[in-house]
Amino acid sequence: MIVRVPWRGVDRRGERLELRYAERRDAARYLEHMARIVRETPWMLQGPEDSVPDVAEEQDVLEELARRDNCVCVVAARPGPPPGRQPILGSVTLLGGRGRRTRHAAELAMGVQQDAWGAGIGSLLMEAALTWARESPILSRVSLQVFSDNVVAYNLYRSRGFVDEGVMERHAKWDGRYGDLIGMGLEVGP
Ligand SMILES: CC(C)(COP(=O)(O)OP(=O)(O)OC[C@H]1O[C@@H](n2cnc3c(N)ncnc32)[C@H](O)[C@@H]1OP(=O)(O)O)[C@@H](O)C(=O)NCCC(=O)NCCS
Structure with missing residues (x-):
């Protein structure tokens, strides 16, 4: 399935949902989202005991992800409040390699908050990341x-x-x- 960002529709529970690129002004909400996920599930490599960036550092991280041509961060939220005020329900990140030899390869990480599991948000985020990766002129591999x-x-x-x-x-x-x-791993390009 092709899911291009920005995307607007409804989840499997019929609730309105949007997928959009994370922006600098999402930093505080993004940190809340990550803190919640690592608290709710044991399935992340990061744990609740680990130190995290502050808001200013996270702003820079999100800005860098938006700027680099082999990286992307997509967030899922309920439409309504403007970016920066919307609680983030789920996210997916593709982090491409920095060197010439690994620029084509991106690492995928994703998570959805527990009370939104099973509504199709994880699937949509995955499709959005894979659509982006397949349409990227740089990436040819995604791993996780x-x-x-x-x-x-x-x-x-x-x-x-x-x-x-x-x-x-x-x-x-x-x-x-x-x-x-x-x-x-998954091949996404030649
Ligand atoms: C894994 C995760 C991202 C899935 O997100 P989600 O929003 O619940 O996913 P979806 O609702 O789109 O469901 C994804 C698929 O799993 C299936 N599924 C969801 N919950 C399920 C459950 N409890 N039991 C069995 N299957 C389930 C769905 O049917 C769907 O399959 P389909 O696409 O064939 O219909 C989410 O559970 C999560 O964030 N978990 C904690 C963090 C984590 O594990 N991150 C990944 C680290 S590698």
């Missing part, structure tokens, strides 16, 4: 890492064509237990 027991995310990635590329065993450790990460 997913915890081996994160079944919903793993199935979402498989359903969009990502293939397993290896397992990083015991790569994450928290609360006295280890987690394995599956590396996955």
Whole structure:
């Protein structure tokens, strides 16, 4: 499915939704969104105990993502309030390599807040990121890492064509237990 940003429609629950590029003025809401996700789920590499950028630093991060030609950050929100005031329900980021040898390859990271799970927002964000990647003249590969027991995310990635590329065993450790990460990849260009 092709999902071009900006996108407006309804989610699977019939609630209005928009997908748009993150902007500098989203920084505070974006940080709230990330803090919420890392609190609600164990499936992120970042944990609630980790330090995070302040708003000024995050403004610079979002501005840099918008400026770089092999990176993108898309957020999902309910239409209504202007950007900067809208709570962010979900996000997807493609972070392309900085050097000449890895400019074609981007790492994907995504998350949706728990009370919005199952409404199709994650699927829409994934389609938006993949549409952007396929239409990019630079990117030819998207990769990601997913915890081996994160079944919903793993199935979402498989359903969009990502293939397993290896397992990083015991790569994450928290609360006295280890987690394995599956590396996955998808070709998006020649
Ligand atoms: C993984 C995640 C992004 C999915 O977001 P979402 O908005 O719930 O996704 P969707 O509602 O679009 O559902 C995606 C697919 O999973 C399926 N799904 C969703 N919740 C499910 C559940 N509880 N059980 C089984 N399948 C489920 C949906 O049917 C859909 O499949 P389809 O496209 O074939 O219909 C979200 O669960 C999340 O943010 N999890 C925590 C953070 C995380 O794991 N991030 C990824 C790190 S690699």
